[in-house]
Amino acid sequence: MARLTMREAISQALWEEMERDPKVFILGEEVGVWGGTYAVTKGFYDHFGAERVRDTPISEAAIIGAGIGAALTGLRPVAELMTINFAFSAMDHIVNESAKLHYMFGGQMVLPLVIRTVGGGGRQLGATHSQTPDAIFAHFPGLVVVAPGTPADAKGLLKAAIRSNDPVMFIEHATLYQTRGEVPEGDFIVPIGKSTVQRPGKDVTIVTYSKMLELSLKAADQLAKEGVEAEIVDLRTLRPLDMAPVIESFKKTNRAVIVEEGWKSYGVGSEITARIYEEAFDYVDAPVKRVAQKEVPLPYNRTLEQSAIPNVEDIIQAVKEVL
Amino acid sequence: MEKQGYLDLYHQMVAIRRMEESAAELYQKGKIGGFLHLYIGQEAVSTGLIAPRTPDDRVITAYRDHGVAYNCGLSAREIIAELLGKATGCSKGKGGSMHMADVKKNYWGGHAIVGAHLPLAAGLALGDLYSKTPGVTICMFGDGATNIGYFHEALNLSKVWNLPVLWVCENNQYGMGTAVDRASAVSDIREKADGYAIPNDEVDGMDVLAVQAASAKMLEEIRAGGGPRFLEINTYRFRGHSMGDPERYRKADEVHRYQENDPIGMFRKYLIANDVASEEEIVKLEDAIEEEVRDAVEFAENSPEPAPEELFTNVYVETY
Structure with a gap:
């Protein structure tokens, strides 16, 4: 087993899932040319191209809304919100759309959407950029909320999230990206919903x-x-x-x-x-x-x-x- | 267009009118709960708009959605059953008036948060662009929705990504009780599309054939890879915003003036004047529609309630 940082583990999971399934693609702010604000998607744009690593305008509602719409057509988008603090600009789409559509239309709508985002404080970013509002998202039935604490779990749970047919909010922690740990290679899955x-x-x-x-x-x-x-x-x-x-x-x-x-x-x-x-x-x-x-x-x-x-x-x- | 094409349009418009009148009655009897937004007066809009679509084209709309559902091929039976919250409803009784869909017919709802479905429409269109499938997404919304941020985010994204989407503003002159010029900085709503360099046009929403032609033209342009288009369809709702609307914001004269241009009455006259169909044929068709809607109400009333265990189904797809 390799010792990887949390960043590398998440990046590896995304990379492997995109290699495995052409329906998986990424959209979000600075995910492409920039390489990801936290460098998680560094190298993705050159390898997978602009169609599958889609830079978006600063439009959180459109990022999540378009992610939902694309997921409804059978694709498996990974929509990135640069930080969880910006999720409030997309709250309607997370709460009123993603968490509701499957139930509200009697099961006919299926949206395999992953919302990747980053939370946590401790970096002197001030009140608007340092929050840990995970519990708010965990309040809503219909939404899956995952927040890994180790590199291995981050890899295994992200792969599980991408393969899940439910909308998954995948919350990373900004000060865990450098944390190292043993991470199994290849197709390693950690089941969602298991403490x-x-x-x-x-x-x-x-x-x-x-x-x-x-x-x-x-x-x-x-x-x-x-x-x-x-x-x-x-x-x-x-x-x-x-x-x-x-x-x-x-x-x-x-x-x-x-x-x-x-x-x-x-x-x-x-x-x-x-x-x-x-x-x-x-x-x-x-x-x-x-x-x-x-x-x-x-x-x-x-x-x-x-x-x-x-x-x-x-x-x-x-x-x-x-x- | 062949004769049957004209009669199909007439059939859809009259069926929507009769369905909505039945819904109003059922609501007054207390058989429909929640909100009920009727499409009476606006039938030519969705009927003309959706007529030229192919089965690959997706349709998504706001909460005034019963008529759109019918135009997309849902039966009066499953629409009225949904209004009554029955297991046989298109959303199994879990959605109600504002949340009707049938994804097999490429009808993606029925969305009740004003403007929130526009980003979803961008995503549906992105799905076709990404998968290189031929569909165009037709997204309908009211004039009121053009004032919320989602509208602007979605239009901008659609142009940046050259998405195959037809944005359709169904301008019925009021966002609930607020007239367009009291809520929107520009009263010609389509001018907002100029801000995103999206080609746009407007059409009389009381004229089903004009709407059909405008829709067909734009769908063709989008299908050819031209990117998003914006169509403003001017119309008027003959009833209140929803049941229980006191209508203090408009005068009866204004409503009557528009009712003289009833899209159904005008199209009926057109069919007879242009020898598309005889009065007798039309009456026969109207009788058949009466029967279709009467049967639908009977079907819905006799349908079972959802089973108690349905409360807990469809929260998640997966078992965790």
Whole structure:
């Protein structure tokens, strides 16, 4: 197995799927001549050509809308939104069109669309370019929401997303692109809708995903030195949500901390916590704790921004509070 | 055009009128829920527009969609059944008045968010361009939709990518209750297409043959690789925006003036005056249409409700 960065893993998945299936094509801002704002599609334009790597105007609604329309004709577009913050300009098409058409027309419309986008804070981009609004998208039945935390999962889940016949929102994290990990070569698929245990443990369950998986793993390493073995469940897919590994782990540890980068109110942690209480109340030994972003628009100043985003210390402290 | 071609156009227009009148009655009896936007007065628009299309050509429209559905080949039975929310409706009772489609007939709905289907139309056209299939996408929308951003994003993209799409503004003079000149910076809507260098024209939407000719010409130009075209079709709705519209924004005189130019009445006169069909033939056809719609209402009323388990089907295609 090769050790690849997240960027390389995503790029490889896209490349292989485009080689495999001529119905797969990319559209978005700066995906072609520029090579992708985050360099994920570097080299694609020269290899696959302008027809299959389509630069668009700055028109998010048209990018997603045209992606939907093309998908309805049987193609498999990968529509890229430069960042998830720009998804709000395409919200109508994501929510009112992509998530609804299959149901609303009684099953006759099928749209195998992938919306690739990037979220997350921590890069001093200010309040409008630093958000982690994943939970908003996970709210809508009909939409699939995937957010990988490792290079291998990024490759396997993106391939699964491209092959899925449902609209999939594929949320990458801007500060994970340089993260390295073992990535299986060739046709490697990770099924959508399956949470997984990324680190076994017996004392406490940490439920997390995406960038916060990286921080949770670091926190678990430090806790291990103090004799606390944390089990980490990575959600990987936010909708449809697979609670089975979470509940199984919680029944063993009886304690849980939910870690997400987005805001706490109405967030992923709120959902997971409620589900634990609903589905495993008899196993609760301590109140479930949530670690999440402070309830402010993210500031530009580096120190202020960092203090608003969860860090390893926050996770360790939360774990100690539930032990 | 052969005689049958004329009679087909007349058949479609009268069937839409009768269907919509039946829908209004069913709505007043409480058998149709939600919103109901009638096409009465605008029948010549979609009938003329869609007549020249080939089976490869796709049609997509807004929420005033029952008539368009009929022109695309959906039966009165499945249209009225959908209005009644029945399992036999074209969208299995899950869509209702504003969400009718039949993708096998290349009719892509029925979209209720104003202007949001224009980017979808660009995508449908992109599908044909990418796959090198011969279809042209016909996208209908109201005058009100030309003021929302999606319209401008979609028109711009269609020109940049030279998409095979016919943009059709069905200008019925009001976006809900707001007159065009109170909402749009230009009252000749087609001038907006100039901003995107899209060739455009306008036609009288009360004259089905004029609409048919304008549509055929533009479809041919697009099919020849000419890129997008824009057609403004001027029309008027004889009923309110939807059922329950108090119509405070227009005077009865204005409505009556337009009703004197009823597209169906004028076409009927044309058929007789030009010896296309006799009065007797037309009455026979009208009787058959009455029966077609009566049968459709009966079929819809006697159709089953969707099964309870249908609530949870079609959320996703895949099983996760």
